[in-house]
Amino acid sequence: MEEKRVEVDKLIKKARAYWWEDGIVEIFTGLGLIIIAALQVLISNTRGKSALIFSLSWTIFLFLFILFGQKIVKLIKEKLVWSTKGYAKPVNDRRTFKNRKWAIFALLCMLGSFILYTRPLSSLLISCFVFAIFISIFEYSGLARFAAIAIVNVIAGIIMFVLGYTVVTGVIINLLVTGALLFFTGIVTWNRFKKRRTING
Numbered sequence: 001m002e003e004k005r006v007e008v009d010k011l012i013k014k015a016r017a018y019w020w021e022d023g024i025v026e027i028f029t030g031l032g033l034i035i036i037a038a039l040q041v042l043i044s045n046t047r048g049k050s051a052l053i054f055s056l057s058w059t060i061f062l063f064l065f066i067l068f069g070q071k072i073v074k075l076i077k078e079k080l081v082w083s084t085k086g087y088a089k090p091v092n093d094r095r096t097f098k099n100r101k102w103a104i105f106a107l108l109c110m111l112g113s114f115i116l117y118t119r120p121l122s123s124l125l126i127s128c129f130v131f132a133i134f135i136s137i138f139e140y141s142g143l144a145r146f147a148a149i150a151i152v153n154v155i156a157g158i159i160m161f162v163l164g165y166t167v168v169t170g171v172i173i174n175l176l177v178t179g180a181l182l183f184f185t186g187i188v189t190w191n192r193f194k195k196r197r198t199i200n201g
Contacts, residue, residue: 020143022081023189028073030183032065037175044168102139106132113167120161123170127157130174145189149181 019025039058043051109129113122134150137143156177160170 020141020189022077022193023186023191024076024081025073026182026186027190028069028076028186030179030181030186032061032069033175033179034183036062036065037172037179040172040175044172102132102136113170117167120164120166122167123160123165123173124157126167126170126174127153127160130178131157145185149178149185152181153178 036058039054039061042054043058046054106129109125109132113125113129116122116125130153131150134146134153138146138150153174156173157170160173165173
């Protein structure tokens with residue numbers, strides 16, 4: 001009975017993993033996070049009208065990224081993948097957090113980072129927040145690359161804590177690190193997917 005349950009769990013994770021099999025989600029999300037981080041850097045290092053323009057751009061981009069991100073990804077998949085490779089869409093009730101423990105942990109980390117806003121521990125808590133998100137995705141999909149991204153973020157958080165960075169710098173660094181890792185793993189995954197698709201016809 002236990003063996004059958006394990007096999008079923010493996011099949012479920014394999015089905016879930018199809019959403020990330022082509023790397024498009026990671027490429028798109030990685031680029032988005034890098035742009036958000038870059039705009040935040042510009043906001044922090046400019047004054048007057050320029051800072052206002054960058055702040056407005058940051059707000060608009062973040063709003064569009066959250067509101068239309070998944071729709072854009074689906075459109076890209078429809079053009080590049082689904083028309084030739086087949087259709088792989090997560091169910092409508094797909095959740096980022098597989099269970100409550102990571103959701104609660106992430107919430108506590110975010111709350112702690114706001115309370116300790118001016119202290120270096122805040123940057124570590126932000127990294128732990130990102131860790132919770134990617135570990136949840138790892139548990140949901142079974143894809144080891146998301147666990148690796150989670151671990152790298154914690155390591156970055158520890159380094160920032162030791163160097164005395166606060167939450168403002170921590171958020172920017174986490175966005176850049178996470179964005180770069182997602183973009184890199186997305187490109188690698190896409191190249192593998194494209195070769196596999198070519199070989200299989």
